[in-house]
Amino acid sequence: MTSYTLPKAFITTVVGSYPKFPEAKDALERRKRNEISEEEFRKACRVAIEKVVRDYLDAGIDLISDGEQTREDMVVFFAERLKGFEIGDWVRIFDNMYFRKPVVKDKIEFVSPMAVEDWEYAQSISQGRPVKFIITGPYTILDWSFNLYYKSREDLIMDLARALRKEIEEAVRRGAKFVQIDEPALSTRPYPEEAQLLRDALREMLHGLDCKKILHICFGRLEKIIPHLLEYPVDQLDLEFKNSNFRLLPFLKEYGYNKELGYGVVDVHSLRVETVKEIKDAVYMLLKLDIIGPEKIYLDPDCGLKRLPREIAIEKLRNIVRAAKELRKEYGYE
């Protein structure tokens, strides 16, 4: 494997998902119709993963992902593969976009690795660039499923945490150095009791693991729970900033933010490509607060890129990379 040394500062990365390539869409459809086995499905999606990795490498991203090409939906993917779930009927997410909301009908248990194979394949073709191992977190799986089995949310989230820990353990055993837990649902209820619910689950999932631990949360009013987020057993929080016009920044200062920060500098809900200057200005804003240095700043989009047209997604990534290169020069890291 070719080796790749990550820059010392302003590492560029992605949150995870990437626009679905036709090969992946087709494979998902065929799998849904039971026309192909799980093995055939994975194999068919490899073409799509290769294209994702190529786009990331072309754009110059340092720390990449597999683009989540095999995931029809970030919760359904795991619910289909964990014991205890049934895939339910269609529920709306926005406009005319629906997803099959899973239903918990039995005790949740890990069966076999779910996302590890995709990660491993992406890592094998990444020309040495590290690939994040990314899974949906227990709070989001809980919140975006119906529960007809567990008496309490605490019991459900802890069983989810135990099952997901096995998945992470397998990824780490196979060499994953960066593990990211996606918890977009947390921002929907930014209350201390909800933040504590996830804290306990994260402790169960991540204790003692030898890897960089990242928690991604996006949208919503996280300022209400930043002190709780700082207690989480993770090295990095990866947060959305651009979409909310960097509203969170003063709160990071106020609460003494000291972890690494995945800094969302491009809006994944907008088709407009942010300029290099805009991205750099966003970084200056953060540095001006004097809370963390360039070594702790990872530049990335606000969230996954899956809803953007591919050409827009690439342009946004290219500008992040250009901005990072210029910033490294300006701050003496190149």
Add this chain to the structure above:
Amino acid sequence: MSEFEVYVLGAYPRSAQIRKAVRDYDEGKLTDLEFQVVLQREVAYLCGIQRGAGLTAIQDPLLEVQDIFRPFIESWRNVSVDGLLRYFDNNFFYRVPVFSDRPDIQRMVLTRRARSLRQIVPDYRIKMIVPGPVTFSYLSRTDIDKRELAHEITRIYTIELENASSYRIDILQVDEPFLLDIDAAPEHYDLASECLRELKRVFNGKLVLALYFGLPRGECVKKLNDLPVEYVSLSLVEYPERWLSILRATDIGDKKVIVGVVDGRDIRIETYDEVKRLVSKLCEVIGKERIGGVTTSTWLDMIPLSYAISKTIILGQYGLRLREELHR
């Protein structure tokens, strides 16, 4: 005017046929007329379900509505939509309304809806919904002062209501979930009160303020009493004890409560005993004469259609039993 309401709070989810029809219509594969045929067939079906369940008022299923604001945005001048934002604590996103100037009417929304619903249920009570002016204003982006915008939105609603009067809207539900949001403050309640007074001036039917997705906080609790409505709809499904303690400690005047007892966001089917327990507790706190009816905790469009129908049916059954027991 029915004294004990039994109705669903809001929209129904789309069936597979409607989802496909919306997709086909957006892609130009269906004409307006073809789309309307599919839509109206489904609307009639869901009205039939509500009527068959014995509900006291029929709610427009709002099947073509993308989110609570969109029909109005698409019918007004000086407003467009931007990207997606999460709708309160849901895994559901609305498109942010962007007001470039004061809104103005291009097409009537309520008139069209009421006329269409009246064709299906000419002899039944009907309920229409408007997004509360405060919620609408504060969930939008604009350079216009938010208070002013809320009043402008109210002004348009009053024109709408006057125009739709011949279609006999029996219940107008004003949805103000923002008032239970963590960012809500007492001044938002004052603004809501001003807007509701304006609506009362022109609307002769039953005006209901619907509050859901949270709890009033801090100083906002005291403001509940000031809201100038006779009927307020709130949900006891998610935070029953906290709501009860708020109602125990707070005077809400002589308002009647139309209480959400069937969970609109969960597929578990409630038993009659569970529902009755909630209503009994509320009776102990505010007295049975102030129970104005029962409803679902939220709109039904965040659960699958089959469950939305099941919940409609049990709401009807339970509601009728409760009405008998409360008035025995």
